[in-house]
Amino acid sequence: MKQDIQHYFSTIHKIIREIISDSSDIAKKQIAHLAEQLKIDGYEKESKMLQNILAAQKKEDKLIPIKILSSSLGFCGEELTKAVSLPVNKENGAQLVNVTFVNELPDTSPIFSEAIIKAISSILTEWANADKLIDKGLDPVRSCLIYGAPGTGKTQLALWMAKQLGLPVVTARLDGLMSSYLGTTSKNIGNLFDFANRYKCLLLLDEFDAIAKFRADNQEIGEIKRVVNTLLQNMDTRKQNGFTIGITNHPKLLDPAVWRRFDIQIEIPNPNREVLQQIIKNKLKPIRLKSSQIKFLSWLIDNGTGADAEVLTRWIKKAKIVIADSFDLIFYNLIQEFIFLNAGRVNRQNADIVMQDDRGLLKEKLSQSPYKFTGIEISEILNVDKSTVSRIKTQNNK
Ligand SMILES: Nc1ncnc2c1ncn2[C@@H]1O[C@H](COP(=O)(O)OP(=O)(O)O)[C@@H](O)[C@H]1O
Ligand SMILES: [Mg+2]
Known part of the structure; x- marks a missing residue:
């Protein structure tokens, strides 16, 4: 059975678009000629489609300075500049x-x-x-x-x-x-x-x-x-x-x-403990904290992401600037405040321990955690001396 012209036209359309993108003048003239013929023979829609391709190409030729770069990365391409117009969704004009x-x-x-x-x-x-x-x-x-x-x-x-x-x-x-x-x-x-x-x-x-x-x-x-x-x-x-x-x-x-x-x-993957501490340290720059404090921050968002570290360190940096001198003194309270305001960004289990305000329990959990906090580290986090830490008793049976 003989097919209607529409049957072939989507293929013709594709071929034409491909040819014309090489901006050969001969091809353009032939396409214009074909469009005219189609119109004369009553194929209005098909003729219009060809004219549209030509019009679009004309616009592109004008807008884009064609500059083929010699390939240094295994392929050729024109240089993308601010002058290049970006493709849009034709239905609503949204940028693609x-x-x-x-x-x-x-x-x-x-x-x-x-x-x-x-x-x-x-x-x-x-x-x-x-x-x-x-x-x-x-x-x-x-x-x-x-x-x-x-x-x-x-x-x-x-x-x-x-x-x-x-x-x-x-x-x-x-x-x-x-x-x-x-x-x-x-x-x-x-x-x-x-x-x-x-x-x-x-x-x-x-x-x-x-x-x-x-x-x-x-x-x-x-x-x-x-x-x-x-x-x-x-x-x-x-x-x-x-x-x-x-x-x-x-x-x-x-x-x-x-x-x-x-x-x-x-x-x-989510960063492991070492990487998370590195991320925190890096994001705190130029501010420096004690390594015990960085370790504690990492424990607080354990299993979290770099994005969590970013939010936490932003908070710490601001606090350090505002209350420079008493920072170590209120470090632990600051953390409690952070947990209160960022419930979804912290390691839930560890945050719960901090919020219970039971220092005995905290000491036990910190030293037993895979981070293996030492007595000195815990004393720095809580800002008390080491002998005080050793006297803290767990009262989690109450
Ligand atoms: N491993 C990481 N090291 C440093 N910063 C990180 C890390 N992971 C995430 N971030 C920070 O968190 C934010 C979100 O990162 P992004 O690349 O948008 O994450 P994703 O695309 O995976 O959702 C960024 O500001 C980024 O710098
Ligand atoms: Mg992303």
């Missing part, structure tokens, strides 16, 4: 991406255990030497999924990695991407990847689980499949073009096929 330029990226990496630092360094080394690897016929890792609890430093890590590579970051705005209109989400995903592939950048799919949320919210099975398939196809195409980092707090919500599309997956 945020761009963070290299000078706006963080200079410091979050603090991690040695094993994580090693894993990340190896990716960075690979990415920085992508050219050499490709030369020798080896394919460098192109995409990486970072997952872990909220507040463990994943976003900061991705931004810092981009800084190390000297690449601007194109962050997908997943809220802007999702649409309840049929087909629009897929179109937006396509536009997002087209944009990222065109420029030399690191594509960051932060809070990636929003795609999974889309699944839960959207009842239309066909539409969900389309969105996931579009994503998979685009991730495959992206492989030839640049680096991608995906981040999620909820790896279980991700479609397994999407999960597998990432060359590597890095789990960022």
